[in-house]
Amino acid sequence: MIKVFIIDDHQLIIEGIHALLETEKDIEWAGSAKMPEELLNFLKTETPDVLLMDINLPQKSGLELCKEIKQKYPGIHIIGLSTSEQASIIRKMIENGASGYLLKDASKKEIIEAIHTVVKGKTYVNFSVSQALKNKTTNEALPVLTRREKEVLDLIAEGFTNQEIADKLFLDVTTINSHRKNMLTKYNVKNTAALVKLALNNNLI
Amino acid sequence: MIKVFIIDDHQLIIEGIHALLETEKDIEWAGSAKMPEELLNFLKTETPDVLLMDINLPQKSGLELCKEIKQKYPGIHIIGLSTSEQASIIRKMIENGASGYLLKDASKKEIIEAIHTVVKGKTYVNFSVSQALKNKTTNEALPVLTRREKEVLDLIAEGFTNQEIADKLFLDVTTINSHRKNMLTKYNVKNTAALVKLALNNNLI
């Protein structure tokens, strides 16, 4: 019997997957959690074989949680669950110890296949995901914002001008402008509007 | 028997809800769709009692689809399904003819209750949603983007200048600039960066 635990902040998805797996004879429902702490508490007493993990958790990022769990309990096979096809995120999940990655448009068949694959110690990614990984080889992981850049970009997105930001941060206008231009260059976008969109779509701010 | 149809772009959610409802004796699974066209095709031959609709569909906004369905098939009771707690969106769904609204963190109990409620002609919103509606009375509904404004804003967010947008849409630069300025005024934001942020945060684009 494969013991499967799920962490997802949406009750409906938990119950939906529970119902999906219930018909599988070799899969045992270990339980579910909506918050990272619940999961960590659970793991103190019990150890599931497979952990399905939504990577868009509200409090903690799935990436960090994945890393943490894998360090403490290396025996647990983690399958990331998300709507995101971002190659960079998927890669990072795998780097952080996940054994698999499923998009939420996976089918029942795929999720069961994934569970069976990872308990054997193999890695599973479903078709759409592997497509995403292939198609976006060029699409490297996005550059990271430095602390200052994030600070500036936050204020830009709130509608402040370079001058206003400079005043707030007690810096020169040219400094703010440099940061702005650096960000445009490093993310390869044409102007601030596109920068803000990219940043919001990728949870940079 | 209550015939329930679901439209959602995520296969896993479709199958999860399917599995959830399967144990209910008075609920019959009418089918599912991932795209609006599939749904519209289905409705040409059959008529479900309840339509569960994810409002964050990729192609068409749930709001429009809801309106369209209700006009053509007033007998169908629509329940909006979403992760968004935005009062403005929920209100608009109801205005556009939805009989209910469920967050994806609803439980099995709630979804079944919702189905039973709406077929009686009543309106159902789950606890979290009604809380959201109450708490955000101050949070007025955001102005709506007109079709043209949305078109322009999409292009602005992609990084095009007024001139480039004008060329694309075969309009004068001043027209695009007017739209841009109108949007700044109607959403009461200081510049394009803030406009893009607001639009993305509220699913306007």
Place this chain on the structure above:
DNA sequence: TATATTATCCCCTAAAAGGGGGAATTTAAT
């Protein structure tokens, strides 16, 4: 410690956006 990155500031010019008006023509809704 040597090297790379980050953060800060400076110059210049051209392009784009923003702020204030106004006005005519379509479209949609009552």
Place this chain on the structure above:
DNA sequence: ATTAAATTCCCCCTTTTAGGGGATAATATA
């Protein structure tokens, strides 16, 4: 049929951003 809303275009002028350079000090990081 008559409003109301949306779409289109125009003026003037100022502020802000973008693009091209470059330079120096402060932190990390190997």
